[in-house]
Amino acid sequence: MTDNVERSLIIESERVFAANRSTLFSAFSDPDLLAKWWGPHGFTNRIEQFEFRNGGTWMIVMTSSSNTDFANHWTFEDIRPEERIKAFHHGPMHAFALDIGLHEADAGTRLTWRMSFEDTEANREIEKFLAAANEQNFDRLETLLSETEKER
Numbered sequence: 001m002t003d004n005v006e007r008s009l010i011i012e013s014e015r016v017f018a019a020n021r022s023t024l025f026s027a028f029s030d031p032d033l034l035a036k037w038w039g040p041h042g043f044t045n046r047i048e049q050f051e052f053r054n055g056g057t058w059m060i061v062m063t064s065s066s067n068t069d070f071a072n073h074w075t076f077e078d079i080r081p082e083e084r085i086k087a088f089h090h091g092p093m094h095a096f097a098l099d100i101g102l103h104e105a106d107a108g109t110r111l112t113w114r115m116s117f118e119d120t121e122a123n124r125e126i127e128k129f130l131a132a133a134n135e136q137n138f139d140r141l142e143t144l145l146s147e148t149e150k151e152r
Contacts (some may be wrong), residue, residue, distance in 0.1 A: 008116050008117065008118065008119055009116070009117040009118070009119040009120075009123050009124060009127065010114065010115070010116055010117075011114070011115040011117070011127060011130050011131055011134070012112070012113065012114050012115075013112075013113040013131065013134040013135065013138065014110060014111060014112045014113065015110070015111055015138045015142075016105045016107050016108055016109065016110045016111075017108050017109050017110075017111060017141070017142060017145060018107055018108040018145070019108050019109055019145045019149075020108065020109060021082040021083070021102045021103075021104070021109045022082055023109075023145065023148075024082075024102055024108075024109045024111060024145070025081060025082045025085075025102060027141060027144060027145065028085055028100065029052050029079075029081075031047045031050040031052075033144065033148075034047065034050075035047050035060075036140075036144050037137070037140040037141045037143070037144040038060065038062070038137065038140075039062050039133075039136075039137060039140075040132075040133040040136040040137060041136045041139070041140070042064060042065035043062045043063060043064055043065070044062075044063045045060055045061070045062055045063070046060070046061045046063070047059070047060050047061075048060065048061060051076070052076060052079065053076060053079065054076060054077065054078060054079055055075065055076065055077075056075070056076045057073070057074070057075060057076075058073075058074035058075070058076060058087065059071070059072070059073055059074075060072050060074070072089060072091075073089070073090040073091060074087050074088065074089050074090065075087060075088045075090065077097075082102055083101070083102055084099070084100065084101050084102070085098075085099075085100040086098070086099045086100070087100075094117065094122075094123060094126065095117075095118070096115050096116055096117040096123075097115070097116040098113070098114070098115050098116075099112075099113075099114040099116070100112070100113055100114075101114075111138070111141075113134055113137075113138075115130065115134075
C-alpha cells in the first residue's frame with residue numbers, strides 16, 4: 001500500500017455522534033462493544049484476537065446474514081486515545097488503510113473515517129458499496145451508543 005495520492009482511492013465518511021470522545025473511543029477500544037456494531041447491517045462478529053496497541057493484531061470473523069464467514073486480519077498502526085485510530089486491513093480481500101479521527105463538535109464528537117486503497121479496477125467497483133456500508137456501520141454504532149446511554 002502506498003500513500004501516494006495519485007495511486008490511491010480514498011473513501012471518506014463522517015458523522016457527528018451525541019457522545020463524548022471518551023465514550024466513542026471506548027466503542028472502538030473495547031472488543032465486546034466493537035463486536036456489537038462493527039460492519040454493515042446483517043453482520044455478526046467474533047473477535048478472535050484483539051491487541052489494541054500500536055503494532056497489535058486484530059483478527060475478526062464477520063458473519064453475514066446468510067451465514068457466510070469473512071475472516072479479517074488487521075494491524076493497529078497508530079492509536080492515540082480519544083483522538084485517532086489508524087489500522088491496516090490485510091485482507092483476505094481489499095487491503096486498505098483506515099484512519100479514524102475523533103474531533104470535538106458542538107453536539108458531541110465528529111467521527112471521520114478515511115479508507116485508502118490502491119486505485120485498481122476491483123477497488124473502484126466496491127467504492128459505492130463501501131460508502132453505503134460505512135453509513136450502516138455508523139448507524140449500528142449510533143444504536144449501540146444510544147442503548148449504552150439508556151443503561152446508565
